[in-house]
Amino acid sequence: MTALLQILFDALSLGSLYALGALGIALIFGVMRLVNFAHGDYISFCVFAMLWPSIDAAAIVFAGKLPTYLLVPLILLIGAGLSVLSEIVVFRRFRNANPATMMIASFALGFVIKYFLLMLYSSRPKSIDLWSNLSQQVEIMGARIPPLQVITIVVTIAILLALTAFLKRTRFGLEMRAAAENFTMARMLGVRANMVIMMAFAVSGMLAAAIGLILVTQTGTVDINMGANLMLVAFVATVIGGLGSLPGAVIAGYLIGAATVLMQVVLPPDARPFRDAFVYGAVIVMLIWRPNGLFSSKATKQRV
């Protein structure tokens, strides 16, 4: 029972991270058919924003010293800002390009951001102490669980609820959903295209910032590659969920989180290092079984 609870919490908290990442990617795909490879680098960027640029091995904490009630909004704002900026500077010019071109452009943008960070901070991982008391384990019903896991899960659920309310109850949300359904038609009916797309990028950037905050609290280290690995999984989750489907992305994120944790438990010790290989293998099988994902939206179906 306790072991089961432990697994459940592990799966939910890992799944939450993947779900948030997948949501950020799916939002943008929904409005402009862009698979944003740079998303993972937004995450790294937000984390590095807490440090003062220096190539020394020791991290000089700068914004990270702010009190929590200022730090969180600031990092969210940085995430949103970077994301919107990349829309204005780069992606706006690719509105009419085909998805493959946009995908490669975002791949390139991700590299630019990553090496920009490398230039300012060097490639060595640095340690940073942010809310580390949250990682000390407490006992809940016999299972030893760090409060951070609980917070991650609760925060994710809160974000999902808030986002749902935003999409269903506000004017922007309505416009965004209309744009995701049929962009051209929505424009003809008076939806302000630039506004909607910028809004989607802002929300997506904030999600990236939230992931960054959770990740850095969890690991206590800052690394220019920290966003990339999570982004790959989130990416896969978006595709499995059905590109453009927001609930699909979230569910697939949780599914992959659960699969990863389960593999860790179920696989024999010899095969455990290959856990990720098994997860990616499962993804390939899944794609063969349902190429359009579990919850495919009509817009992504291909004729041939």
Next chain:
Amino acid sequence: MAERPSILARTWSTPVILIAILAVLALAAYFAGSNPFNQTIIEIFIRVVLVVGLYVFIGNSGVISFGHIGFTCLGAYMTAWLTMLPAIKKSKLKGLPDIILNNKLDYGWGLLAATIFAGVAAYVFGKVLMRLSGIAASIATFAMMAVIIQVYSNWDSVTGAQSSVVGIPIVRTVWPYFACAVAVVLVAYAHSISRSGLALRAARDEATAAAASGVDIPRERLIAFVISGAIMGLGGALFAHSVGVVTPDTFYLGLTFITLSMLVVGGMNSLSGAVLGVVVLSIIIQLLRWLEKGVDLGGATLSLPLGVQEIAIGVVMIAILMYRPSGLTRNRELVWPSKRLSGGTKASAPADGKTA
């Protein structure tokens, strides 16, 4: 009815021009004789092999693959296994089969084995993956690379896991690399004008019409995937012999980014684009490396911080995609200037910028 000239007769000048470009580079390396310059040219030839390998699949099928570097990894390790001294293998890579552990082959056999091994792996993966298309296919190739890299970076007894495999015999003369680059260009050219290659390009430009005309799209894609996988494996083996060290990390997103950007900058849908992209970006990279090391300007040393190289490549790539999405060559092949305007030049030029 006038007889239709064969496609070979109309386009043979393309491979000749490309090989001439490569030959100029090889001769430059031969006559310069300096070691660093030689190494730079070798690097260019390896990239030509890799990028042409990418072109065979991506250019002809229009499906963006982010996973081909996985085959490069397979090739590099295969040649490392076969050509290293038995003593080193016995201490570091104990898990290899005895017959590999106790023998040492010449590097030529290593290259051949790497090519075949990567080709077979591409067939196995491709058999499954080629049923997908569009973005799902891109993501699936990505997952494929992740599987390969994860296995190679954790299988301690056979690949040495994360630590680097050292002791691969280093080949320093430029000629084997040149020969491989030429061979790869010829193979890619032969494939693109073959029946299968033409059918695949038709499917890229107009999938519905091609399928209706009897093109078996998954089959043609699989053929291109196997050829390009094999070429990527060869490129990996050449890479291993040029530096003498391999790690799984070498063959991940970084190399994917560089090779893909070379293909995009040159022009994704043409063989000339692949080769020119390598040459142009390699020159830019070399200039930036030189600047990163520091240049003496009248007493003051000017040096760029690390990372500028990648940032510059990224910016060039985005700019090309923005202003010239069909690349430097506009997706056309280089051909001999001809007075007959009707025939030659248009033959192998597909529609601009249309992929997937």
